[in-house]
Amino acid sequence: MKIHQTEGLKLNGSVIAIGAFDGVHRGHQSVLREMVKDSQVEGLPSVVYTFYPPPRSYFQGAKILTSPEKKIQLIKSLGVEHVVVAQFNERYLQRTADDFLEELSLLNPAKIFVGDDFRFGHKRSGDVQLLKEHFPVQSINPICSTDGERISSTRIRELILQGKQEQAVPLLGWT
Known part of the structure; x- marks a missing residue:
């Protein structure tokens, strides 16, 4: 896998x-697997465009779930060929x-796969x-856990802050 800066x-x-993709949790993993599968079907390189620090951390001071190195390692493990990290x-x-x-x-x-928000x-x-006016876009539906709740980095952060590691770990999908 190759790592790039913006416009590189x-x-x-x-x-x-x-x-x-903060946490590269089970919801993210599902989306990235689908994206990699699509890229293979199309015979095209797979690319993850991500941000560091995550916007929620930058604006709201939210705890970062994964270091840039860990995030890249997890993305690589899913078979992604290129990662663009925007500072x-x-x-x-x-x-x-x-510009974007x-x-x-x-x-x-x-x-392009993106969340609907x-x-x-x-x-x-x-x-x-x-x-969508410029590119073919696949909006991503929220991925839910077995209890029917949306898997999100925000939810995982809240569980960790509440000391509920045992509930957060299955949502991450890695340890």
């Missing part, structure tokens, strides 16, 4: 998953939605609808 990767075609900082926040779309166009995506660009000006 150009491909003739790709299948991309975009997200913070989520004040400079990155000034980028417009068009332009960067994605360098990857020539055949399909995905936002991008300065002041979150871009959304899934705008992304």
Whole structure:
């Protein structure tokens, strides 16, 4: 697997998953496996576009579930070929939605996987609808645990803060 900075990767075609992927929990794993499977069917490289620190940590001071090294190791274990790590900082926040779309166009995506609440660009000006105007997009439905609740990094953080490790670990799907 190759690791890239923003705007450091150009491909003739790709299948991309975009997200913070903090924790690389079971929900993330499901999405990334589907993305890798699609990339193999299409005969195109698989790409994860992620952020460090995760936006929720940057804006709200949320606990980071995985170090960048651990996150990359977990993503690699799922068979992903390329990871783009955007340094989520004040400079990155000034980028417009068009800047982000332009960067994605360098990857020539055949399909992009994102959560239905995905936002991008300065002041979150871009959304899934705008992304769909430029690229084929697969919105991701929430992945739920056996109790029917959505698996999310926020939920896992809350369980850890409450001292409920035994409930958080199965949601992560790794130890």
